[in-house]
Amino acid sequence: MDALVSLIIPVYKVEAYLERCVRSVLAQTYQNLEIILVDDGSPDRCGEICDRFAQEDPRVRVYHKANGGLSDARNCGVEHAHGAFISFIDSDDYVAPNYVEYLFDLLMKYRADISCCCMVKTTENTSAYGINHSIPNEQLLTGKEACRALFGNLYDVLVTAAGNLYKREIAQKYPFPVGRKHEDEATTCKFYYAADRVAVGNQCLYAYYQN
Secondary structure (H helix, E strand, O other): OOOOEEEEEEOOOOOHHHHHHHHHHOOOOOEEEEEEEEOOOOOOOHHHHHHHHHOOOOOOOEEEOOOHHHHHHHHHHHHOOOEEEEEEOOOOOEEOHHHHHHHHHHHHHHHEEEEEEEEEEEEEOOOOOOOOOOOOOOEEEEHHHHHHHHOOOHHHHHOOOOEEEEHHHHHHHOOOOOOOOOHHHHHHHHHHOOOOOOOOOOEEOOOEOOO
């Protein structure tokens, strides 16, 4: 059986986009998922929408908490995750149906600790997923090489916490800094430094919605 993958989705004031995000996750070709929705004290109908999804699909788990910001919500999700691997998805973004399968296959193929795909920026409800031709089809880096690549042509691919798949123990080791802007830049470098192997693919499977 394929390993359990935990998808952590922080939720705050995204009533117009939340259903699109969660539907994209429920449609994954990789089925052994734990979908963790963290309602970060959202003042709109997001909490109700989260609870409805939990009633529709047993893979969805919802946690309601007082507002603490994106980092605090992600940390809450990591704390409650049971999967061997973790991926972060922002609730106004969405992913291709083979997003998890692709990242998981990269991990297994290269026996990596972290796998990464590319993002496509979009302002539409549908995204033209494709290939990032500026980087190789697949490449394997050491953790230290991935840290150095943050200063090169892989910055856009590696710097965000979303769009990657991590071994759970790495995500647990370095919580996101609460109350800090650009929390990804403060954290992803630590994730890579803790990894022995980082597999990077050029498939654009994460839609980064320009909200």
